[in-house]
Amino acid sequence: MKPASKFYRPPEAEKRVQRWWEEKGIYRKVREKGRGGKPWYFLDGPPYASGSIHLGTAWNKILKDVLLRYWTMRGLDVRRQPGWDCHGLPIEVMVEERLGLRSKKDIEREVGVERFIEECRRWALEHVRLMTDQFKSLGVWMDWEEPYLTLTNEYIEAAWWTLKRAHEKGLLRKDLRVIHWCPRCETALAEHEVRGEYYEVRDPSLYARFRLKGEEGYLLIWTTTPWTLPANLAVCVHPDLTYARVEVGGEVYLLAEGALPRVAKELGWREYRVVGRVEGRRLEGLRYEHPLLEEVPRQREFAEHHRVICGEHVVLEEGTGCVHTAPGFGEEDFLVGERYGLPAFSPVGPDGRFTEEGGKYAGLFVKEADPAVLEDLRGKGLLVKGGTVVHSYPHCWRCKTPLIFRATEQWFLRVSELKPLLLEKNREVEWIPSWVRERYVNGVLSVGDWCLSRQRYWGIPLPLWVCGSCGRSELVGSLEELRALTGEKGELDLHRSDLDRLRGRCPGCGGEMRRVPDVLDVWFDSSIASWASLGFPQRRELFERLWPSAFITEGEDQVTKWFYAQQVSSVLAFGKVPYRRVLTHGFALDAQGRKMSKSLGNVIDPVEVAREHGADVLRLYILSANPPWEDLKFNPTELRRVGRAVNVLWNVHVFATTYMSLDSFDPRRHPLEGLLPHLLPEDRWMLSRVQGLVEEATAGLEGGEVHRAARALLSFVLEDLSRWYVRAIRPRTWVEKEHPSKLAAYAVLYYALERLLRLLAPFAPHLAETMYADLRVDPSLPESVHLLDWPLPEDRLRDMRLERAMELARALTERVAEARQGAGLKLRWPVEEVVVRLQEGEAELLRGMEDFLKGRFNCKRLLLLGPGEEVPPGEYSTVEAEGRKVAVSRALSPELRGEALARELVRRLQVMRKEMGLGMEERVEAELGMGEEDARTLEPHLEYLRREVRIEGLRLCRREEVGKEGHVRDWEVEGETFRLLLRRRG
């Protein structure tokens, strides 16, 4: 046994452990140990490979790591491959910044697609490396050398293979759709990319009037996007609303009656008169004159469409109830337009500028067209009011440009047709906590088709090829098929850089085929991870053995993202769900419960925390702070508290290893089994508590209630081990060598620590390893704590009755302390007698524990009474609580005083020994100067003094007689001065 070093400084200790793991190849050995066990496929949700890790990603990986380590110790053959999401717009935007590019034109003209993609790849791989190191520093054990990357050919082929299944089932369709579009990034954005990107902005608030045809008056419309008016094709009213003809200043306006008071106020109408009312549906078909016919000549072709139509989406809360409808520029406009056969006229290009079709506005950026349109309306007398309004408007999640809505042709996965199967198969998934299922189902019910195509560069190329001659399309499902189609034989990287130059030969007409230039939405990449990461379909062996994955865990935002996307792809490819069990975890917030953001300056860097407090402390804190599925409010005070708990554990460890090595205790020579007859009640209690701890920790990890496991460990260390057991056995460690009582205490303490370490190993892997290294005396034991098995509870050591008794003993000890405090009786001073009146049956429960209690109470005699019995007369300090009474005798006999005095002196001499820097076993000579009466009182306890302070050569004398050779100090004890001298011997 090695005595542990006095202090434990987690950051340095952890670095040492990590280096040692590295040198000894411990991780590899742990993986090897798992082989042959039952396969357990854990799937890592791939974090985005850009930037560095934050507290949320750290939590995510720490949670995974604890479970991975636990399953491994349970003997499972755990797959623990990390994954990285490598494609997508965020990386493109950062690379654009790095290269000083501003638009797609810049990319294509200035650096070229090939170099741009190379830079993106470099960026991604750079960050994979960076983030890998950061995760490693937190003690996360995964196959860092063999991650799955969404940018490899193999992975891309898996995506193509999956798309081919969709294509075969007719679930992949090209469709004209109005979608969010970023004019800077020049790409479509999916719904989930727009989430949370609504900001307050000031926009025009424009009221315009459209002249009615075939009757007097105007339609009054309102818009915040005047630039969309050139594409206006209809005006929409709600069929069930009442519309009013309102006369103002000699003109008649048509608008919803319910909106009239508000509109009148906004337009400053003082005097107006309702001259007629009509139901919305009766307005259908009413024709009007487009306000910008001269400016936008194309509009003349649409003159037949310029009518009032009906739609349920019209609301009274804003606008006039007459909704300007531009099917090419608005999602709802488009949908209602489809019903009326309106074309999706969209005279704006990908860069947000008007095309030739925009007539007078051609070349203008949409926002620049706003004032131009306003002026044109004013010139024609069609402007009613041009003001501004502050409202919430969507922006690009990467570059923060305000988005526009544009009708474009995109490729969709028809999720709508998969929904029934999705919902049915989802029943097989176990959701933790269970209410996430409801959330998931709601998400599926409300979701639309999945827009898969992106008009960008850094992504998995859409493997769809179209013949320029006959229009035939082919979906290429693998590299092999690509070679067959294009005749390409050389090395290929399956990104746009290589693919864009290829041409195919049409199997139908022999014409030239070109690939649709789009790339895929990155969420499609990660949605196939459960098989793509196994090398499927190129390799089938792993897939057949492992798929579907047994367990995944990610943040709650992934419910409608990764959890959802995975099910879609999997159900479409295999008709099955890709995972069996999902644990959803919360978000990392600051101590006030606010989101962490750079602008608030409240971002916590987990790597920094680990560097300062230690990764284990961070891990234990995060895991114990709250249930995984609730948000973590990161609280530095609580973090430090965990740090202190770790320190207490270390102190216990120092205590144990110091004394055990001093006594050359060897658990092999003194196994617990042989010492069973010598166990005292506190020993049997400790053994029982360990079983309870094993049970709690196991249940917590099995049920996803990781916090319960972590809390059980911490509370065991503080409450049971440190504050109770170690304190109780301390006197026993001072008795002579080889005494069975001492050996029993050692054996129990060793057992408790050994079990505790194994339970602790997944949570605090470095600390457990360090402690294990000190405790491991048997070279035949595995070299690392992580090579041990998870302990199982030993029922024969469990004694619930004893645990109850000990709980009572603890409560009584606290009461005794209270009674002593009331009478000013220090705990160190023994008292003659403690009398305890108990409740029914409790005395029975405490039978056999009298000696233990006397030790805890520090009393010479103990009297346990039943409920009806009275405390005998005498001088006592008493406390009553919970139907019990504790009485502590106050009288101090000379005998007791001597003992107390001896203890006081021992304590002070120990301090002096320490001041002299003496080792625990070194012998000393002592001279103790005091009054004659004190010397007489002390007489019977000199042997005790010699033993405790390791004195050889003790002299009692008067204070003045104490010599000067040695370490001398004066002490005040109970109002009297003592002069003590210690001298090193020999």
Place this chain on the structure above:
RNA sequence: GGGCCCGUAGCUUAGCAUGGUUAGAGCGCUCGGCUGAUAACCGGGAGGUCCUGGGUUCAAAUCCCAGCGGGCCCA
């Protein structure tokens, strides 16, 4: 606007599925103790409208309804 989750001492939280002690801890505060586990540690005490308002019940932190505040997601 909709769905789901959370709201308990100054702070972090247990208890809530199955209603029934005086709502239990830790931090902080305060008073005291300990000093061969000591850059620690231990004990006592003060501190609570259990978010608000209704309802069910003999009884509500716990169940139901409405509202308020926060989070995630969807519109």
